[in-house]
Amino acid sequence: MSASPIPNALSIAGIDPSGGAGLLADLKAFSALGAYGCGVVAALTAQNTRAVTAIHGVPPAFVRQQLDTLFADVRIDAAKIGMLGTAPIAQAVAEGLAGPLATGRPAHVVVDPVMVAKSGDELLTREATAMLIEAILPLATVITPNLPEAGVLLRERAPETLREMTRAAERLRRLLPDDGHRWVLVKGGHLPGDPVDLLHDGDRLIELPAPRIETRHTHGTGCTLSAAIAALLPQVEGDVPEAVRQAKRWLTEAIRRAGELSVGGGHGPVHHFHQAWRR
Secondary structure (H helix, E strand, O other): OOOOOOOEEEEEEEEOOOOOOHHHHHHHHHHHOOOEEEEEEEEEEEEOOOOEEEEEEOOHHHHHHHHHHHHOOOOOOEEEEOOOOOHHHHHHHHHHHHOHHHOOOOOEEEEOOOOEOOOOOEOOOHHHHHHHHHHHHHHOOEEOOEHHHHHHHHOOOOOOOHHHHHHHHHHHHOOOOOOOOOEEEEEOOOOOOOOEEEEEOOOOEEEEEOOOOOOOOOEOHHHHHHHHHHHHHHHHOOOHHHHHHHHHHHHHHHHHOHHHOOOOOOOOEOOOOOOOOOO
16 A cells, blocks of 8 residues: 655745744644645735734735646645735635635645734734635634634633633634534633643534743744644544644644744744754
8 A cells, every 4th residue: 555645735824034933934834744835925024023013915816826826736635824914815815715726625724813923913904804704714624713813703802711712612613614523723822821722623622731831932833833733634634633632742842942943032933843953
């Protein structure tokens, strides 16, 4: 029996020049976890580990052309959707993933609703949030909001307790189609103490605890986790809980080892290649 092909994973996201978040970080996560990475650029930022100083959206028609051209040639097994920035870009991505050239549309789509940078800068307009809910979330196998993002998607304040997280996970799951296995991963890192994430498919509610690592090197953790899940899903035959568990274990060590890097003076990036780079 021949071995399964190396999966091709696609990131549709913005560019962070510091390499800690966005599409560049996604490609590192794909590579570290055994997937070949492709990328469609949805937005450009002027950004470092301290702040986002400018955002420049890619013309929606060009975003769509990137998708159409890629799908016409390359098999895509999983996609991660990150920062989209504006409503027209979000619509172009939704149409590209559902268009005639996407007949081999990725079997697995992970949506990270990127809305606010680690520095506190807003990355998604209100109109884009509405389009994200209307056109992007229905495509998702998994969505991965943190607590502030969960609040924005539900048009309420962010959950402040584990019980409120549970209610948010249940309500967020109702934003997804009820046509099979769709999952919500609500990330609890904003609560005090050791973080607990909640994974919910409308039936099962799985608690996923992890140790809190005291470090300033947390730039791009959300981007990296969602990309890791996308890379792993084709390799675990679509088993979402298993992909999430493996991704979280890998990311925990990437955060733990981040101090080996020396990138900027703000929120530094995680160490995507901690398993490969030996000191």
